[in-house]
Amino acid sequence: MEVRVANVRKEFDRFPALHDVSLDIRSGELIALLGPSGSGKTTLLRLIAGLEMPTAGKIFFGDTDASEKTVQERNIGFVFQHYALFRHMTILENVSFGLKVRPRSSRPPAGEIRRRAMELLDLVQLSGLEKRYPNQLSGGQRQRVALARALAIEPAVLLLDEPFGALDAQVRRELRKWLREIHDRTGHTTVFVTHDQEEALELSDRLCVMSQGKIEQVGTPDTVYDHPSSPFVFGFIGESSELPVTVENNELWIGGRAIGVPAGDTPTGQSRLFFRPHDVDLVEGDAALAGVVTTSRRVGGTRRVELEIGGDGHRVEIDLPFDHPAGEKSRIAFRPRRWTLFPA
Amino acid sequence: MATKLRARTHRRISPTSESRLVQWILIGIAFVFMAIILLMPLYAVFHEALAKGLNTFFAALVEKDAQAAIRLTLLVAAIAVPLNVVFGLAASWAIAKFEFKGKAFLITLIDLPFSVSPVISGLVYVLLFGAGSFLGPFLKSYGIEVLFALPGIVLATIFVTFPFVARELIPLMQDQGTGDEEAALSLGANGWQTFWRVTLPNIKWGLLYGVLLCNARAMGEFGAVAVVSGKIRGQTTTMPLQVEMLYNEYNATAAFALASLLALLALVTLVLKSALEWRYGDEIAASGK
Amino acid sequence: MSAAVSPAPRKGLSFRQPSVIPGFGLTLGFTISYFSLIILIPLIALAIRSAGLGPEGFWKAATDARVLGALRVSFVTALIAAGINVVFGTLIAWVLVRYRFPGRRIFDAIIDLPFALPTAVAGIALTAIYAPSGAIGAIFAPIGWRIAYTPVGIVIAMIFIGLPFVVRTIQPILEEVSNEVEEASATLGASRFQTITKVILPSLTPAILTGFALAFARGVGEYGSIIFIAGNIPFVSEIAPLLIYIRLQEFNYVGASVIATVMLLISFAMLFAINLIQAWSRRRYGYGH
Known part of the structure; x- marks a missing residue:
């Protein structure tokens, strides 16, 4: 099922949470809504679910206008950050709940409900735990129950709100891989919200980066990482360093010196240079970025060095091999291997 | 027309609450019960105490x-x-x-x-x-x-x-x-x-x-x-x-x-x-x- | 103070974990002595006095027709009142937790009135209202329904004193039920009614049972607010606590002790049941974490 969000605006008590957002979600894809808190990503997810109603705009499931449907009618599967399992029901009862509450006309017979629930518990690798209560499971197990419960109603769209947010790092990584496998096997159109860029990059077919109630960029993880469309996306996805530069004669200048980086077709004037700290070459010679080391510390297999460039106190970070002898006050010259210029 | 109206009500009701009408009915029932069971006795005490005027009240x-x-x-x-x-x-x-x-x-x-x-x-x-x-x-x-x-x-x-x-x-x-x-x-x-x-x-x-x-x-x-x-x-x-x-x-x-x-x-x-x-x-x- | 300053573990108190904080012996000693003097020794005196009858004598006294009648009146009316309180108490807790309306906080504060209002005051006030000449009594008197001076009056008084127990037990648990659980239920296709009956109310069951037990126990033991409205006719509207009082007036201390012992045993069983409910729900559902 494809989902189309068309010019949706959402206000809470006059406070705008989403401004005029449009997004096409393809059938069967796994798309991540990524952004800092307050960016509107959860609001967008809840609007798709029908847990909130848009102030303006429409949401289509396939060709049907879902905006007029209640959450019950939309047939979506929703997984909450804190699981939201029914504590007084066993695991099996939790998973079969969605089928049991159907009106008699569309409700499968009891045996069929049980068979499907057990099948799903098998899919999420929890066979044998069906008689337990949620309280007796670990966080990771609970979240898998929540997913099985959402899948039980054969949802048109699967929506996950920070599904791994409450779990610790180890379990998180495991579940991430496992969610990908489940998705590949079941093929549900899946939207998940996260503020963890690593999770989004690793897990999704496409990401949708959001900030302050707007969509900044939509694309595959590689596109978004390699070609960020705005300073925000550059800064939010992956590590980044930024410097104000001047463009003149198709070259970049800092403090009256050319740094050996071509400007392409960027017009003459002030500009902002962005590059990844690990994506630099150390150079000897004149045309380079040169700075004085202010701090230097080893982070695992690399050495993270902060440089002060020019007299205006601009600082950037670059990564060096961990055995590089960079000490404080020493001078280092480098050139970014890949970079992006944004208007000042 | 009917579907339009239905859609409207859907828009207003949050999926985790009741319609305003249901809310007011429940609030009404709760209030009436509370008033009969709790407020009336309280009122009755003061009403009866002052039934024969302030003088009798203070004299008592x-x-x-x-x-x-x-x-x-x-x-x-x-x-x-x-x-x-x-x-x-x-x-x-x-x-x-x-x-x-x-x-x-x-x-x-x-x-x-x-x-x-x-x-x-x-x-x-x-x-x-x-x-x-x-x-x-x-x-x-x-x-x-x-x-x-x-x-x-x-x-x-x-x-x-x-x-x-x-x-x-x-x-x-x-x-x-x-x-x-x-x-x-x-x-x-x-x-x-x-x-x-x-x-x-x-x-x-x-x-x-x-x-x-x-x-x-x-x-x-x-x-x-x-x-x-x-x-x-x-x-x-x-x-x-x-x-x-x-x-x-x-x-x-x-x-x-x-x-x-x-x-x-x-x-x-x-x-x-x-x-x-x-x-x-x-x-x-x-x-x- | 010297013992308190030295952090060396004292062997004699190995039943507690060591702590640098002073005053354990003093405060626990005082607590236990005071408890023993005020509560424990008097209760033991009661037990000894009843035990003096021997099992046969005790059984005979406890199954005396008038005693059984009074116990029946007390327990039946308390059951009915607690049942009514569970229904309306749950509704009131729901309204107070879920809805926003003008005067909500005042409404919430008034729920505790029965905790604060002396029972004798409640008793005469309820009687004034429900007597045939009273505000509500007068409505039912013409069709021949009497409320005051009948078991119905007892039930009314027990509703009054039991209501806050139910409301105050359910309220905090209801506040704990997360919005997400209700949303999860809705996304799975459950109607609002199904969400309430299949998700919310079942998760309140332990609290509702506890509230019921508390209101019931309070109702059974209640005296002050009931004796004015009850009519106190043996076998019909004479409650067990009143019969204890009557036996005392007759200087029949043993008779009073027997009734008291029976009531206490039942109360302690209730208390035990409440603790079981809570332990069970904590273990299974993880409430109270």
């Missing part, structure tokens, strides 16, 4: 036996409440600041008087100090009267108000843990200094809350006191007992006049209690009460 309050009853009630509360405060502080200190075996059981025991009928709370002292007991005649030989006298009334009152301060302070102090006290001790304060300067300021609003409830019950206790007081007019009748005697003598107006004082006390208690909850909600333990 300044009457000699009524005055004696008021004085006795205040005296009993003035003895029973501080004793239970000391107990509450000691019990909550022992229970909240230390880990020991049988703690959960001790907490259950402290709540015990709540599940004892007030009449039984009085009865046990009659058995302990009354005719046929060992203690009663023994104390009497030294001229100490317990039953049908002030000590008996105070004892019965302490019994029924026993848990109030403690059950308020225990969860509060458990919540606060021992960090503050350990810090004070590490800075060189001794035990008393730690209690007065660190612990007590931390629990003062919770303590006040407990005292308020304890006092309301102490002044209003009826069943337990009725059993031990002997109801000697002007001597061992507390306000609630005086209310009963007047009522049974068909002097309803005087009974309600005195009752209105107690109702006023209840209202003041409720107002102060709510004010404490609204202002210092975090500093009063969530004791479910």
Whole structure:
């Protein structure tokens, strides 16, 4: 099922949470809504679910206008950050709940409900735990129950709100891989919200980066990482360093010196240079970025060095091999291997 | 048209709430029940008290036996409440600041008087100090009267108000843990200094809350006191007992006049209690009460 | 103080974990002594007095027709009142937690009125309202329904005193039910009605049972608010606490003790049941974490 969000605006008590957002979600894809808190990503997810109603705009499931449907009618599967399992029901009862509450006309017979629930518990690798209560499971197990419960109603769209947010790092990584496998096997159109860029990059077919109630960029993880469309996306996805530069004669200048980086077709004037700290070459010679080391510390297999460039106190970070002898006050010259210029 | 209207209502109702109409119906039912069960009796007290005018009302309050009853009630509360405060502080200190075996059981025991009928709370002292007991005649030989006298009334009152301060302070102090006290001790304060300067300021609003409830019950206790007081007019009748005697003598107006004082006390208690909850909600333990 | 300052573990108190905080012996000692003097010893006196009859004598006294009648009146009316309180108490808790309306906080504060209003005052006020000449009594009198001076009056008084127990037990648990659980239910296709009946109410069951038990226990033991409205006719509207009082007036201490012992045993069983419910729900559902 494809989902189309068309010019949706959402206000809470006059406070705008989403401004005029449009997004096409393809059938069967796994798309991540990524952004800092307050960016509107959860609001967008809840609007798709029908847990909130848009102030303006429409949401289509396939060709049907879902905006007029209640959450019950939309047939979506929703997984909450804190699981939201029914504590007084066993695991099996939790998973079969969605089928049991159907009106008699569309409700499968009891045996069929049980068979499907057990099948799903098998899919999420929890066979044998069906008689337990949620309280007796670990966080990771609970979240898998929540997913099985959402899948039980054969949802048109699967929506996950920070599904791994409450779990610790180890379990998180495991579940991430496992969610990908489940998705590949079941093929549900899946939207998940996260503020963890690593999770989004690793897990999704496409990401949708959001900030302050707007969509900044939509694309595959590689596109978004390699070609960020705005300073925000550059800064939010992956590590980044930024410097104000001047463009003149198709070259970049800092403090009256050319740094050996071509400007392409960027017009003459002030500009902002962005590059990844690990994506630099150390150079000897004149045309380079040169700075004085202010701090230097080893982070695992690399050495993270902060440089002060020019007299205006601009600082950037670059990564060096961990055995590089960079000490404080020493001078280092480098050139970014890949970079992006944004208007000042 | 019909579908359009339906769509509209869908837009307004959140999936986790009821329509405004359903809400107002439920609020209405709840309010009517509350008004009939709780508000009407309250209103009736003041209505009946003033039924024969202000003069009769005040005359009933300044009457000699009524005055004696008021004085006795205040005296009993003035003895029973501080004793239970000391107990509450000691019990909550022992229970909240230390880990020991049988703690959960001790907490259950402290709540015990709540599940004892007030009449039984009085009865046990009659058995302990009354005719046929060992203690009663023994104390009497030294001229100490317990039953049908002030000590008996105070004892019965302490019994029924026993848990109030403690059950308020225990969860509060458990919540606060021992960090503050350990810090004070590490800075060189001794035990008393730690209690007065660190612990007590931390629990003062919770303590006040407990005292308020304890006092309301102490002044209003009826069943337990009725059993031990002997109801000697002007001597061992507390306000609630005086209310009963007047009522049974068909002097309803005087009974309600005195009752209105107690109702006023209840209202003041409720107002102060709510004010404490609204202002210092975090500093009063969530004791479910 | 010297013992308190030295952090060396004392062997004699091995039942507690070591702590640098002083005052354990003092506060726990005082707590236990005070508890023993005020609560434990008097209750033991009651037990001894009943035990003096021997099992046969006790059984005979406990199954005396009038005693059984009074116990039946007390328990049946308390059951009915607690049942009514569970329905309306749950509704009131729901309205207070879920809905926003003008006067909500005042409504919430008034729920505690029965905790604060002396029972004797409540008793005469309820009688004034439900007597044939009273505001509500007068409505039913022409069609021949009497409320005051019948078991119905007892039920009304028990509803009054039991209501806050139910509301205050359910309220905090209802506040704990997360919005997400209701949303999860809605996304799975459950109607609002199904969400309430299949998700919310079942998760409140332990709290509702506890509230019921508390209101029931309070109703069974209640004296002050009932005796005025009950009519006190043996076998019809004479409650067990009143019969204890009557036996005491007759100086039949043993008879009073027997009734009291039976009531206490049942109350303690209730208390035990409440603790079981809570332990069970904590273990299974993880409430109270």
